Amino acid sequence: MPETPITWCAIDPASTECATLHQVTLARLRDEHLIVIHCPEHDKPGEFKETQLRRRGHRFLPPAAQLRAIPRLYATERQPGPIEAKTIWCHWFVAGGSGDWWLAELDQDEWIGFGYADLGHGEWGQFSLTEMEQVAAHGGLVIVERDLDWQPVRFDRIARRY
DSSP, X not given: OOOOOOOEXXXXXXXXXXXXXXXXXXXXXXHTTOEEEEOGGGSOTTOOOOSSHHHHSSOSSOXXXXXXXXXXXXXXXXXXXXXXXXXXXEEEEETTTTEXXXXXXXXXXXXXXXXXXXXXXXXXXXXXXXXXXXXXXXXXXXXXXXOXXXXXXXXXXXXXXX
């Protein structure tokens, strides 16, 4: 499986000044004795970090082709008809039924989704996919999983099932 790209930075040990490598010349690396480290603060926006991949056994995000099809955040805001007519592109859940999230729109820079969430009381709103992916309660026994068999469908067609 491909690894998520990370940003490597050059650090001046005397000042702890940090610069991403594309900003640092090889001469500066050599002459100033800079140290090269991974620097999460400079990772590119839009890169999704998986923290529970090993526990989950599958990627948290849907395949790339499905991600490309999901409308950007606010793109369907003025869609005619009721909100229940929105297409739901992805479904995540907590095993045991204590939480479900259905995704209609997605900001792939900040990984903020818009859709319907039911954590005991269902409502439309925004949720952080990054925070959902990081859930690991009860020693990692409770995590958020993606419904691997999910097919995009209008919300009004699934609302009756849940």
